[in-house]
Amino acid sequence: MPATAPKPVLLELLRCPEPHHAPLAYDREAAALVCSECAKVFRVEDGIPVMLLDGAAPLD
Numbered sequence: 001m002p003a004t005a006p007k008p009v010l011l012e013l014l015r016c017p018e019p020h021h022a023p024l025a026y027d028r029e030a031a032a033l034v035c036s037e038c039a040k041v042f043r044v045e046d047g048i049p050v051m052l053l054d055g056a057a058p059l060d
């Protein structure tokens with residue numbers, strides 16, 4: 001089942017919530033956004049990035 005990628009315009013606006021605010025890259029395989037600076041992974045659910053630091057790692 002193909003994942004829904006965030007819109008490119010949204011990707012350009014997204015930055016890591018950590019103080020470095022590095023840009024994020026969309027990983028299509030993982031259906032997640034990966035920080036280019038700290039490599040934190042943010043899940044994307046139905047095209048909506050989950051930008052909580054608490055959600056940066058799978059909880060279940």
Ligand SMILES: [Zn+2]
Nearest residue numbers: 016018035038
């Ligand atoms: Zn980061």
